Amino acid sequence: MSRGRLYPSEARAFTDEATGARIRQVTDQPSIHHHPFFFVPAYDDAMTRLVFISHRSGRPEIFAEERASGKLVQLTERADIAEYSIYPSHDGRYVYFTAGRGAYRVHTERQREERLVDLGDLGETLLREAGMVADAMGTTALSFDDRYWALRFSMGGCANLAVIDTESGDCDVILQRDTIAHLMFCPDDNNLLYYAGPLKDRVWVIKRDGSGNRRLYQRQPGEWITHEVWLPGRRELAFVDWNKGIRCIHVDSGIERRLTSFNAWHAICNPQGTIMVADTNFPDIGIQLFNPLDGIGEAHTLCYPKASNAGAHWGGPFPYEDGPISVYAPQHTHPHPSFSPDSRHIVFTSDRGGTAQVYEAEIPEALLESLEK
Numbered sequence: 341m342s343r344g345r346l347y348p349s350e351a352r353a354f355t356d357e358a359t360g361a362r363i364r365q366v367t368d369q370p371s372i373h374h375h376p377f378f379f380v381p382a383y384d385d386a387m388t389r390l391v392f393i394s395h396r397s398g399r400p401e402i403f404a405e406e407r408a409s410g411k412l413v414q415l416t417e418r419a420d421i422a423e424y425s426i427y428p429s430h431d432g433r434y435v436y437f438t439a440g441r442g443a444y445r446v447h448t449e450r451q452r453e454e455r456l457v458d459l460g461d462l463g464e465t466l467l468r469e470a471g472m473v474a475d476a477m478g479t480t481a482l483s484f485d486d487r488y489w490a491l492r493f494s495m496g497g498c499a500n501l502a503v504i505d506t507e508s509g510d511c512d513v514i515l516q517r518d519t520i521a522h523l524m525f526c527p528d529d530n531n532l533l534y535y536a537g538p539l540k541d542r543v544w545v546i547k548r549d550g551s552g553n554r555r556l557y558q559r560q561p562g563e564w565i566t567h568e569v570w571l572p573g574r575r576e577l578a579f580v581d582w583n584k585g586i587r588c589i590h591v592d593s594g595i596e597r598r599l600t601s602f603n604a605w606h607a608i609c610n611p612q613g614t615i616m617v618a619d620t621n622f623p624d625i626g627i628q629l630f631n632p633l634d635g636i637g638e639a640h641t642l643c644y645p646k647a648s649n650a651g652a653h654w655g656g657p658f659p660y661e662d663g664p665i666s667v668y669a670p671q672h673t674h675p676h677p678s679f680s681p682d683s684r685h686i687v688f689t690s691d692r693g694g695t696a697q698v699y700e701a702e703i704p705e706a707l708l709e710s711l712e713k
Contacts, residue, residue: 600637
């Protein structure tokens with residue numbers, strides 16, 4: 341299985357038995373498949389391609405569905421890809437990823453691979469920690485103008501936050517501290533990033549030049565604060581208060597407000613900032629859509645992904661009060677829903693058929709209209 345190889349479409353369509361939503365299964369091969377992590381777009385802005393990871397070769401490789409033809413193209417051929425590091429560029433030209441000790445991008449048309457930074461030049465570095473969650477995932481962040489790419493690595497027991505200029509190739513380490521994970525550029529300000537600190541003190545922001553590093557939210561005893569995301573157009577950062585709902589805080593004023601009160605798990609806003617989507621767990625009540633602006637956040641069921649949602653620790657109180665613990669939570673068993681750029685589709689992953697596959701659900705027009713009133 342080689343870079344540039346084309347595969348015929350594997351898509352098949354069906355209807356959700358409970359809601360009637362139209363769903364398209366994108367991949368159909370008996371190995372692990374998943375789209376990028378929930379706060380990373382799976383599509384380029386023009387929706388030319390849907391990017392995903394496939395293990396069909398026996399290891400994770402980057403693939404894309406060419407949406408015009410339905411064909412699948414293999415973009416990479418290498419043994420050491422950090423599968424949750426992938427980030428498609430908004431202009432559709434590249435997919436950024438880390439592998440081994442290097443930071444790379446692959447051209448989507450020519451499948452030409454380019455190394456931007458070799459972090460091995462700095463010494464004994466790790467791009468992700470051991471485990472299945474937080475800094476073990478190795479997620480990266482691309483600014484919404486595709487100019488800056490942020491990633492984390494550890495060296496000498498210290499976490500580092502680096503920002504790469506994708507035009508010049510310059511790489512600056514802007515922060516060193518105990519824990520850095522889940523990086524996200526603000527969609528309205530490419531000089532501002534969110535990052536997750538330690539599990540009991542997660543919510544931090546920093547400017548791209550390394551100044552202004554500060555805690556945005558102080559966790560209260562017993563709270564399980566997790567899965568933070570930006571709300572486009574508002575300079576607000578939303579976070580899950582598991583399993584009591586979602587709140588957000590304005591990055592400049594510090595004003596807090598509640599978005600919804602159902603058991604939202606992984607939640608993300610559409611690019612227009614008008615609708616959010618979330619999967620659910622304990623109990624799994626399906627993929628839900630809600631309005632983050634009306635002060636109510638009433639949940640509307642889109643479909644039931646029927647994923648196995650591995651991670652028994654989510655069923656109890658905050659488990660990290662006395663420090664990190666080992667958990668079994670393979671991420672490809674979680675739906676991790678996210679929007680298409682046109683806000684008309686939701687991409688998610690499910691192992692409902694025995695192996696994890698990528699799916700795309702169409703949002704009914706009537707539901708879109710009711711949510712945006």
